[in-house]
Amino acid sequence: MKILLDNGHGENTAGKRSPLWPDGSQLFEWFYTREIASRVYSELIKFGVDSELIVRESIDVPIRERARRVNAICKEIGIRNCFLISIHCNASNGKARGWEVHTYLGQSKSDDYATVFWNTARDILKDITPMRADFSDGDPDWDTNLGILRETLCPAILTENLFMDNQEDCRFLLSPTGKKAITDIHVQSILKML
Numbered sequence: 192m193k194i195l196l197d198n199g200h201g202e203n204t205a206g207k208r209s210p211l212w213p214d215g216s217q218l219f220e221w222f223y224t225r226e227i228a229s230r231v232y233s234e235l236i237k238f239g240v241d242s243e244l245i246v247r248e249s250i251d252v253p254i255r256e257r258a259r260r261v262n263a264i265c266k267e268i269g270i271r272n273c274f275l276i277s278i279h280c281n282a283s284n285g286k287a288r289g290w291e292v293h294t295y296l297g298q299s300k301s302d303d304y305a306t307v308f309w310n311t312a313r314d315i316l317k318d319i320t321p322m323r324a325d326f327s328d329g330d331p332d333w334d335t336n337l338g339i340l341r342e343t344l345c346p347a348i349l350t351e352n353l354f355m356d357n358q359e360d361c362r363f364l365l366s367p368t369g370k371k372a373i374t375d376i377h378v379q380s381i382l383k384m385l
């Protein structure tokens with residue numbers, strides 16, 4: 192199976208950043224998710240897992256183009272042989288904290304994969320930040336009508352890795368421990384899936 196890694200947003204995307212914290216630190220989502228995606232990519236290569244970064248540019252690549260790239264690979268090697276992960280950080284009102292995983296509406300293979308991610312994240316993030324689940328349809332992922340999940344042919348999930356506008360979540364994200372934790376959630380989940 193080929194793992195396709197998507198990091199949304201670009202250096203030119205408005206918003207999508209944490210506040211500037213009193214200690215001078217700030218998280219830019221486009222930069223952070225590229226760093227995590229390339230760490231995940233390097234780890235997967237070490238484990239012999241076929242993987243590809245969908246967005247190598249630092250500018251914003253529209254969802255239509257990202258979906259086109261994913262679908263071109265799906266058509267080349269087969270939908271069943273691809274799995275897309277879109278890596279993000281969440282933002283809300285500054286108070287919300289935690290980790291979420293999203294799939295497109297309805298039940299599919301994506302939901303099974305999302306559950307593997309959710310269980311891994313729960314083990315890694317316990318005592319650090321809340322796990323945010325939506326059990327209304329019987330599994331922990333959120334069913335969301337997101338373009339990158341809707342427009343792509345293969346199984347796909349989107350991870351919202353903590354809230355960058357919450358100071359505690361953001362401090363953790365930016366720490367070496369936090370970066371390793373977020374990377375490990377993705378790598379360990381993929382290895383379990385395979």
Ligand SMILES: [Zn+2]
Pocket residue numbers: 199200207220279280
């Ligand atoms: Zn995002």
